[in-house]
Amino acid sequence: MSDIIPYVPVMLDCRNQHCLIVGGGKVAERKARNLLRGGAIITVISPKLSSELQELARLDRIHWIARHYESGDVLGSTGAERSGVKRYFLVHAATIHADVNRQVADEARCAGIPVNVADHHESSSFINPMVIRRGRLIASITTSGAGPVVGRRLAGELEQHFGQEYETYIEFLYYLRHRIKQVVQDPAERRRLLERASELDILEEIRQERFCWWEEPRIEEWIAQHRGEIT
Ligand SMILES: C[C@@]1(CC(=O)O)c2cc3[nH]c(cc4nc(cc5[nH]c(cc(n2)[C@H]1CCC(=O)O)[C@@](C)(CC(=O)O)[C@@H]5CCC(=O)O)C(CC(=O)O)=C4CCC(=O)O)c(CCC(=O)O)c3CC(=O)O
Numbered sequence: 001m002s003d004i005i006p007y008v009p010v011m012l013d014c015r016n017q018h019c020l021i022v023g024g025g026k027v028a029e030r031k032a033r034n035l036l037r038g039g040a041i042i043t044v045i046s047p048k049l050s051s052e053l054q055e056l057a058r059l060d061r062i063h064w065i066a067r068h069y070e071s072g073d074v075l076g077s078t079g080a081e082r083s084g085v086k087r088y089f090l091v092h093a094a095t096i097h098a099d100v101n102r103q104v105a106d107e108a109r110c111a112g113i114p115v116n117v118a119d120h121h122e123s124s125s126f127i128n129p130m131v132i133r134r135g136r137l138i139a140s141i142t143t144s145g146a147g148p149v150v151g152r153r154l155a156g157e158l159e160q161h162f163g164q165e166y167e168t169y170i171e172f173l174y175y176l177r178h179r180i181k182q183v184v185q186d187p188a189e190r191r192r193l194l195e196r197a198s199e200l201d202i203l204e205e206i207r208q209e210r211f212c213w214w215e216e217p218r219i220e221e222w223i224a225q226h227r228g229e230i231t
């Protein structure tokens with residue numbers, strides 16, 4: 001048995017970042033979908049593509065280099081250079097060949113580029129969790145390699161817990177916090193207001209379809225009412 005890797009969870013902003021996927025099958029397709037959703041610019045190096053990836057290439061949503069991986073590709077120093085890439089933000093090694101995946105991983109690690117290896121999580125510098133989304137709320141869960149079957153069941157439990165009402169709830173709290181930050185300068189006062197905001201029973205109101213979005217005057221009134229409170 002291998003040790004538990006003490007993964008550090010982070011959320012990456014991949015918008016307009018160049019990402020490389022080596023391999024063009026079912027797994028590469030899933031990694032591409034995930035990155036596209038995050039706004040990344042994707043290059044795929046693979047002699048063949050799944051039908052969904054072919055469609056994405058046809059629509060210019062991904063840049064396809066139609067050949068086997070060559071040493072130096074992760075640095076953008078071979079064919080990838082022609083796609084205008086200076087440096088990849090992250091790399092996925094997702095071919096069917098363990099030795100090719102390992103080569104991609106070694107080259108990426110040497111270059112200091114985060115890499116995910118589809119067939120061997122111990123060689124990866126990052127792994128992909130199961131994700132559920134409710135607008136701004138993103139809940140992700142991983143079993144650190146125990147596998148997606150159990151992960152999917154646990155994600156299903158999260159889906160039950162975090163219903164669609166959380167999208168409005170979190171959006172409301174975001175908006176209220178944004179306004180508090182604009183009008184209240186004192187950090188202690190701000191924190192107190194933010195705590196008050198988190199105690200509001202909005203979630204239940206949304207669930208019962210009683211919630212009306214707070215317009216500007218109501219927010220100002222609420223802030224004025226609570227900012228002078230002494231705790
Ligand atoms: C460690 C990790 C690294 C990573 O890839 O990031 C990893 C690794 C491996 N997966 C393998 C197999 C499968 N993975 C899936 C599916 C998913 N795998 C995902 C994540 C992860 N998979 C990372 C953390 C996982 C964790 O939480 O523990 C998901 C969540 C996200 C995503 O892939 O983007 C996505 C769910 C998509 C969804 O349901 O929505 C399926 C099912 C399917 O394909 O339909 C199978 C076949 C069934 C099976 O084998 O269990 C193998 C063996 C390969 C082999 O033996 O050849 C390895 C290699 C190893 O364990 O080292």
Ligand SMILES: NC(=O)C1=CN([C@@H]2O[C@H](COP(=O)(O)OP(=O)(O)OC[C@H]3O[C@@H](n4cnc5c(N)ncnc54)[C@H](O)[C@@H]3O)[C@@H](O)[C@H]2O)C=CC1
Pocket residue numbers: 022023024025026027028045046047048049050067068069094095096097098100117118119
């Ligand atoms: N991490 C995960 O979530 C999962 C990982 N896997 C593993 O991921 C890997 C890929 O699986 P699939 O996508 O299902 O396989 P697949 O057979 O559908 O696709 C493999 C792809 O690799 C390409 N390829 C082969 N040699 C190449 C090379 N030298 N350079 C560039 N591309 C090359 C092929 O053209 C093909 O597009 C396998 O090792 C599999 O065991 C499988 C399921 C889930």
